[in-house]
Amino acid sequence: MSEVKTENKKSKVGVTIIVVLLLIIIGGGGFMWYKMQALNAGASQNSKIEEGKFGLNEIIVNLADEGGKKYIKIKPVLGYNSSNKELEGEFATKDHVLRDITIAILRGKTSKDLNPKGEEELKKEMLQKLNPVLDKGKLTNVYFTDFLIQ
Structure with missing residues (x-):
C-alpha cells in the first residue's frame, strides 16, 4: 500500500511539474506576442508621418562609359x-x-553601375550628398519617376 501512495505522489509531482512548465511556456509566449504587438503599433504610428515630395526637373547626363555614348535621363x-x-x-x-550635385554624381557612373542594385546605391549616395547642403531639415528618401539609360 505504501508503494501505491509513493507512486501516486510521484505521479502527482510529475503532472504538477508538467503543468507548471506549460504555464511558463504559454505565459512567455503571450508576453512575447504582447511586446511584438506594442512594437508594431509604435512602428505604424511612426510611419503615419506624411511624406512631402519635391521633384527636381528632368536631368539628362552622359555616363562615364568608355566612348561616352551612353546617357541617362x-x-x-x-x-x-x-x-x-x-x-x-x-x-x-x-x-x-x-541639381548640380545630382548631375555630378551621375556623371561619375557607368551604365553597369546603374543596375537595379546600383539604383538603390545611387539613392543612398544622393541622400548622403544632398542632405549636407540643406540647412532647414533632411531628406528621407529619393524616388525616380523616370529612369532611362540609353
Whole structure:
C-alpha cells in the first residue's frame, strides 16, 4: 500500500511539474506576442508621418562609359517630412545646387553601375550628398519617376 501512495505522489509531482512548465511556456509566449504587438503599433504610428515630395526637373547626363555614348535621363523626386515647412521653402532657393550635385554624381557612373542594385546605391549616395547642403531639415528618401539609360 505504501508503494501505491509513493507512486501516486510521484505521479502527482510529475503532472504538477508538467503543468507548471506549460504555464511558463504559454505565459512567455503571450508576453512575447504582447511586446511584438506594442512594437508594431509604435512602428505604424511612426510611419503615419506624411511624406512631402519635391521633384527636381528632368536631368539628362552622359555616363562615364568608355566612348561616352551612353546617357541617362532621370527625374528624381526628393522625399522629406512634410510638416517641415521651412525645408519646403529651402528647396526653391537651392534647386540649382541640388541639381548640380545630382548631375555630378551621375556623371561619375557607368551604365553597369546603374543596375537595379546600383539604383538603390545611387539613392543612398544622393541622400548622403544632398542632405549636407540643406540647412532647414533632411531628406528621407529619393524616388525616380523616370529612369532611362540609353
